[in-house]
Structure formats: C-alpha cells, structure tokens
Amino acid sequence: MKTVRVAVVGAGVVGFSTAICIAEALPICSVTLLAEKFSPDTTSDVAAGMVLAEVFPDIPLERQRRWFKNGFDHLLDIAQSEHAPEAGVMLSSGCQIFKEVPAEMKPFWSDTVIGFRNMTDRELKRFPNHKFGQAFTTLKCECSTYLPWLQKRFRKAGGRVEQRKVNSLHELSNNFDIIVNCTGVGSRTLVGDNQVHPIRGQVLKMEAPWLKHFIRDGDGMSYIYPGIHSVTVGGTRQVGDSRLQADEGDSKSILERCSKLEPSLRRAKVLHKPVGLRPGRRSPRVEKELVELKGRQVPVVHNYGHGGWGVSFAWGTALDALGLVRQCLHEMPLQAKL
Numbered sequence: 001m002k003t004v005r006v007a008v009v010g011a012g013v014v015g016f017s018t019a020i021c022i023a024e025a026l027p028i029c030s031v032t033l034l035a036e037k038f039s040p041d042t043t044s045d046v047a048a049g050m051v052l053a054e055v056f057p058d059i060p061l062e063r064q065r066r067w068f069k070n071g072f073d074h075l076l077d078i079a080q081s082e083h084a085p086e087a088g089v090m091l092s093s094g095c096q097i098f099k100e101v102p103a104e105m106k107p108f109w110s111d112t113v114i115g116f117r118n119m120t121d122r123e124l125k126r127f128p129n130h131k132f133g134q135a136f137t138t139l140k141c142e143c144s145t146y147l148p149w150l151q152k153r154f155r156k157a158g159g160r161v162e163q164r165k166v167n168s169l170h171e172l173s174n175n176f177d178i179i180v181n182c183t184g185v186g187s188r189t190l191v192g193d194n195q196v197h198p199i200r201g202q203v204l205k206m207e208a209p210w211l212k213h214f215i216r217d218g219d220g221m222s223y224i225y226p227g228i229h230s231v232t233v234g235g236t237r238q239v240g241d242s243r244l245q246a247d248e249g250d251s252k253s254i255l256e257r258c259s260k261l262e263p264s265l266r267r268a269k270v271l272h273k274p275v276g277l278r279p280g281r282r283s284p285r286v287e288k289e290l291v292e293l294k295g296r297q298v299p300v301v302h303n304y305g306h307g308g309w310g311v312s313f314a315w316g317t318a319l320d321a322l323g324l325v326r327q328c329l330h331e332m333p334l335q336a337k338l
C-alpha cells in the first residue's frame with residue numbers, strides 16, 4: 001500500500017533519475033514529480049550528455065567513483081539494449097587531448113570507461129598543439145530523448161507528474177511527508193543556497209554526419225561530440241552569467257576553436273545554438289536535513305549542484321538519494337507509514 005507521500009521537485013536528468021529510483025524501489029511511497037520546466041526546456045536538454053567527469057573537491061573520491069560507475073553501468077545497459085534509440089543513449093569513442101601533460105594522467109573514472117589508454121605519438125600528430133592524449137570509449141546520453149523516456153518509465157512505476165513552480169517548501173508541507181530537492185540552479189532561491197550559481201554554457205548543434213569520433217580538449221573549453229542526429233560542438237563556461245539567448249561572439253569563437261581540432265567543421269551547417277545554465281557548486285549536495293515547515297519537522301533530501309557533470313552522475317547520486325529517503329522512512333514516526 002502506498003502510504004508515504006514523496007514530492008520530487010525538478011524535471012531535469014537528476015529529478016527524473018531520483019524519482020524513478022524511489023518509485024521503483026519503494027512501493028510504500030507514492031511519488032509526485034513537480035517542476036516549473038520540463039523537457040525540452042531544462043538545462044539537461046542542452047547537455048552534450050557525455051559521460052565524463054572532473055573531480056569535485058569536497059566529496060571523497062570513493063564516493064565519486066561509485067557515482068560515476070553506477071551512472072555508467074546504468075547507461076551502458078540501456079545503450080546495449082533494444083531501448084537504446086528510444087532512450088537516446090549510445091556508445092561513443094574518441095579522445096581527450098592536453099596542451100600540457102596533466103597532473104592526473106589516469107583519471108578516477110579510467111577503469112570504468114571502456115579501453116582507456118594513452119594515445120600514441122602517431123595519433124597525437126594530428127594535434128600539433130597538444131602533447132598528451134587519452135583514447136577511450138564512453139557513453140553519450142541525449143537528454144532531449146532520454147528525459148521523455150525517463151518520464152514514461154516513471155509513470156509506469158506509478159509516478160505522477162505536475163507542472164508548477166514551487167516558490168517555497170512550505171507549499172508542499174501539507175501534502176507530502178518527504179521532499180526531495182532536485183532543482184539544480186533553482187536551489188539558490190528555493191533553499192537559499194548561495195553556493196549554487198549559474199555557469200552559462202552555449203553549444204552548436206551541427207550537421208556533420210561524417211564525424212564519428214569525439215574530441216575533447218582537456219581544458220574543457222573545446223569539444224566535438226558526434227551524436228545520434230547531430231554533432232554537439234562547444235563550448236563556453238561563463239560563471240554567474242544567466243543569459244539564455246545565443247551569443248554570436250560565442251558561436252564564432254566555438255567554431256574557430258573547434259575547427260582547429262576538426263577542420264571539416266568549416267563545411268558543416270549550424271542547426272541550433274542552445275544555451276543552458278549549469279548548476280555550479282564546488283561539489284554537489286547529496287544529503288538530508290530536517291526542515292521546519294508550518295510547525296512540522298519535514299525530512300528534505302537534497303540532490304543538486306552537479307555543475308557540468310549532471311548527466312554522468314545523475315543515476316549514481318539518485319541511488320544515494322534513494323538511500324537517504326530509506327533512512328527518512330526508518331526515522332519517521334510509525335503512524336505516518338500506516
């Protein structure tokens with residue numbers, strides 16, 4: 001019987017992943033996902049969707065390794081199943097190249113991706129300004145396809161969806177027993193977390209079906225990611241900038257930088273110029289707290305602040321958030337569960 005009412009706020013890749021993990025694992029919970037914006041209007045829709053990562057300074061490396069591996073294995077299962085085209089998840093091979101040899105020559109995720117190795121001098125000849133490179137196969141998860149697929153899976157698990165802006169957690173206290181906050185950059189206002197800030201990212205969706213291998217500059221400023229319907233070419237990282245419209249200067253600079261790595265892009269057509277606001281934070285916040293709402297102590301589980309790596313870590317942090325919801329259930333007074 002469903003007796004514990006859970007609200008998940010946020011319909012990006014983190015919100016839907018978390019809502020599904022709870023709805024599928026905890027039949028005692030009725031899960032409602034509330035959000036102001038849904039696909040195709042979330043930051044997640046703009047993500048290139050490459051499963052890669054950088055280190056978050058405040059999270060133990062073991063925990064990040066687990067987040068990454070859980071996310072990778074979950075998406076790999078989809079990529080290797082009949083659902084791959086409907087879910088928008090594919091394997092993607094290519095390289096990450098560096099102008100200087102990086103301090104971390106073997107990133108923490110190198111054993112999780114497939115076939116990780118250093119590039120040979122012969123392979124690097126193509127990139128005369130780069131001294132070092134890593135070749136591997138990872139995954140690309142296209143959220144504008146993946147989010148609607150997740151929404152179907154959530155509904156199949158009995159989840160309900162409601163479009164609405166939540167101005168304050170107080171609005172939810174009468175109708176829900178547990179609140180799960182997956183609002184990305186919205187957490188700055190919703191829960192007053194000043195650590196969260198927008199990091200503007202613009203990309204170009206280009207028509208270049210001849211490109212099959214990804215190239216990423218290790219400085220994170222230039223990347224070329226072939227996808228199912230187009231190639232995502234980026235990018236920008238403008239801290240504190242909330243402009244959602246495309247900037248012509250940025251488009252020009254992206255094209256200039258990326259054409260140096262892949263000259264054939266000069267012959268490719270630009271289809272769209274999407275912009276998204278990454279939920280910047282030193283490290284993601286995946287933890288629970290009790291919040292007093294209208295005189296009642298309500299458990300709130302936070303899962304936000306994934307910066308430029310929310311697609312890679314969504315399923316991994318969703319599983320941690322599920323564990324926190326389980327803890328909330330154990331700590332709840334018995335009558336709430338009857």
Ligand SMILES: Cc1cc2nc3c(=O)[nH]c(=O)nc-3n(C[C@H](O)[C@H](O)[C@H](O)COP(=O)(O)OP(=O)(O)OC[C@H]3O[C@@H](n4cnc5c(N)ncnc54)[C@H](O)[C@@H]3O)c2cc1C
Pocket residue numbers: 009010011012013014015034035036037038042043044045046047048049050051052164165166167182183184185186187190200201202203234235275276277278279304305306307308309310311312313
């Ligand atoms: C250009 C670009 C490229 C990227 N490439 C990659 C990549 O290759 N790999 C990768 O892993 N990541 C990438 N990212 C990062 C990734 O997009 C984010 O980390 C991820 O989308 C964050 O997901 P989220 O669900 O937390 O937030 P969002 O997708 O922003 O979703 C937040 C949700 O919360 C809702 N919300 C907020 N406030 C409220 C409120 N008060 N009431 C109701 N609803 C609210 C919103 O409406 C929305 O539904 C990229 C980002 C950008 C911009």
Ligand SMILES: O=C([O-])CC(=O)C(=O)O
Pocket residue numbers: 048050052201216220223234235278307308309
């Ligand atoms: O940096 C990348 O390769 C893609 C990404 O995650 C971003 O732009 O946030």
